[in-house]
Structure formats: C-alpha cells, structure tokens
Amino acid sequence: MKKLLIIKLGGSVITYKDSPTPKARLDTIKRLAKEIAQIYQQNKYQLILVHGAGSFGHPIAKKYNLHQGMKTKQQELAFSLMDQQMIELNSIIIQALLKNNLPAISLPPRSFVQQSAGKFAGFDSQIIKNCLDQNQIPVLFGDGVLDDKWGCSIISGDTIVSYLAQKLHTHQVIFLSDVDGIYTSDPKTDQTAKLIPEISNKNFNKVIKGLTPTKRHDVTGEMQGKIISLQRGLKDVPVAIVNGLKAKTLQQVLMQASTGTKLLLN
Ligand code: ADP
Numbered sequence: 670m671k672k673l674l675i676i677k678l679g680g681s682v683i684t685y686k687d688s689p690t691p692k693a694r695l696d697t698i699k700r701l702a703k704e705i706a707q708i709y710q711q712n713k714y715q716l717i718l719v720h721g722a723g724s725f726g727h728p729i730a731k732k733y734n735l736h737q738g739m740k741t742k743q744q745e746l747a748f749s750l751m752d753q754q755m756i757e758l759n760s761i762i763i764q765a766l767l768k769n770n771l772p773a774i775s776l777p778p779r780s781f782v783q784q785s786a787g788k789f790a791g792f793d794s795q796i797i798k799n800c801l802d803q804n805q806i807p808v809l810f811g812d813g814v815l816d817d818k819w820g821c822s823i824i825s826g827d828t829i830v831s832y833l834a835q836k837l838h839t840h841q842v843i844f845l846s847d848v849d850g851i852y853t854s855d856p857k858t859d860q861t862a863k864l865i866p867e868i869s870n871k872n873f874n875k876v877i878k879g880l881t882p883t884k885r886h887d888v889t890g891e892m893q894g895k896i897i898s899l900q901r902g903l904k905d906v907p908v909a910i911v912n913g914l915k916a917k918t919l920q921q922v923l924m925q926a927s928t929g930t931k932l933l934l935n
C-alpha cells in the first residue's frame with residue numbers, strides 16, 4: 670500500500686511573492702519538480718500537490734478586493750484575469766512536472782468549490798481519489814471561487830491541504846515556504862526569532878501570537894492563516910513546515926531528518 674503525501678508549494682517558493690506583477694521562480698520550480706520526481710520514483714508514495722498563488726494571485730485580489738466579493742464590472746474582469754493568471758502559473762508547474770515524467774493532472778478548484786460569505790464548506794473529493802487510483806498526481810491550487818453570498822471569494826491552498834489531508838488517509842503533509850519553519854516571531858524582521866521545532870496542542874496558543882502579517886499583498890492570512898486552517902481542519906496528521914527554497918529539503922523531511930517545524934494537533 671502506498672502512503673499518501675500532500676505537498677503544498679507555497680506562493681513564496683514558486684513565485685517572487687513581493688512582485689506587484691506575476692513573476693515565477695522558474696529555477697526553483699524546475700528543481701522542485703526534479704525532487705518530487707525522485708520521491709515519486711521510489712514507488713512508496715501517492716502524491717497530491719497543491720500550490721499557492723504568490724504574485725499571480727494576491728496583488729490582483731488585493732487591488733480589486735476580490736477576497737471580499739465581486740459587485741462591479743471592473744471586479745468581474747479582474748476575477749477573470751486572476752483566473753487566467755492562476756492557470757498560467759499552474760501550467761508552468763504542470764509543464765515542469767511533465768518534463769520529469771510525472772503524470773500531473775490539473776484540477777482548478779474554481780470548477781468544483783463554492784464558498785459562502787468567504788467561508789469554506791468542503792467539496793466532493795471523489796475526483797481526487799479517482800485520479801490517485803489511476804496513478805495520476807492531482808495538482809490543485811489556491812484560487813478565486815464563486816461565492817453564493819458575495820459573488821466571489823478566495824480559497825487558500827492551505828485550506829485545501831487541511832481539508833484533503835483530513836478527508837483522505839494521509840501519511841504526511843509538507844508545506845514548503847520561504848523560511849526554515851515557524852519561528853517565535855517573523856525571522857525576516859526579527860533577528861532574535863528562534864525556530865520552533867515542534868508545535869502541539871500544548872504550545873499552539875503561544876506560537877500563534879508570533880505569527881505576524883508581513884507587508885506583502887496577501888489576502889489569505891499568510892503564516893497565521895496557514896496555521897489556523899490546520900487547527901480548524903486537521904487532527905492526527907503529521908505536518909512539516911520547511912524551506913522550499915533550499916535544495917533537498919523534501920527528501921530530508923521524508924528521511925525524518927530534524928528540519929523545520931513539525932506540527933501534530935489532536
Ligand atoms: P507561503 O506563500 O509559502 O504559503 P506565507 O507568505 O503565507 O507563505 O507565509 C510565509 C511568511 O510568513 C514568511 O515569509 C515570513 O516572513 C512570515 N512570517 C511571519 N511571522 C512568522 C513566524 N513567526 N514564523 C515564520 N514565518 C513568519
């Protein structure tokens with residue numbers, strides 16, 4: 670029996686997240702595709718990949734307030750443009766995976782997820798199970814989705830990861846971000862920040878206080894949003910939050926090396 674791994678490629682890893690216009694980290698994407706292929710070739714794991722939006726989604730969502738709905742003609746067009754940009758980023762990733770002979774299948778969440786006043790209420794995951802049964806690698810992403818109260822809203826890839834990890838029998842979740850893990854405060858602005866090797870129910874409330882917003886155009890709550898969606902959705906599934914900008918981190922996590930932050934909530 671193969672074990673299910675869910676990997677989130679953070680927007681900060683696959684794009685230049687500070688850029689006001691879409692800009693992909695092509696070399697990093699190519700390297701990660703190679704590393705993912707090495708894992709796949711071991712024949713031990715089934716994989717689900719979820720990627721973030723970075724500069725392909727957040728700046729436009731923030732500029733037109735698409736995380737808070739769609740009322741004007743301008744917002745309708747911006748929603749469509751954001752959709753196009755996400756498809757472009759997804760296509761860059763799928764191409765990199767295909768170059769490494771990985772049978773990746775794109776599943777845009779907007780085509781099967783609907784929210785209500787920005788709130789996520791799940792989706793039918795059968796299509797994802799079917800893909801896995803056919804040895805395909807489903808690739809989902811944080812996306813703009815239709816919303817029955819607001820017109821549209823945004824779903825984070827982090828929410829999708831938590832939901833799928835809880836619904837499917839998941840061996841491990843790995844979040845690749847642009848920092849080494851979760852720190853006592855933002856390591857980019859506080860030199861005294863210390864890496865937290867383990868998060869459990871015991872230290873959760875203390876940890877959450879150190880997760881502060883950055884100056885980026887982010888509409889899904891950044892590191893704090895990530896951890897809160899894990900707390901809401903995920904129990905008894907081991908999670909690792911590690912640095913995807915560093916080579917071979919994925920392999921290190923799977924070899925149980927002490928890297929990044931490990932989180933287990935129950
Ligand atoms: P991703 O795009 O990889 O999903 P986010 O942009 O949502 O990740 O969050 C990563 C950012 O969170 C880091 O670049 C870091 O600056 C910021 N951050 C804020 N507080 C913390 C903290 N306590 N520990 C780690 N990162 C933090």
Ligand code: IPE
Nearest residue numbers: 680721722723726811825826
């Ligand atoms: C955000 O998804 C989706 C859009 C803004 C369209 P994520 O929340 O998963 O993206 P990152 O990882 O923070 O960039």
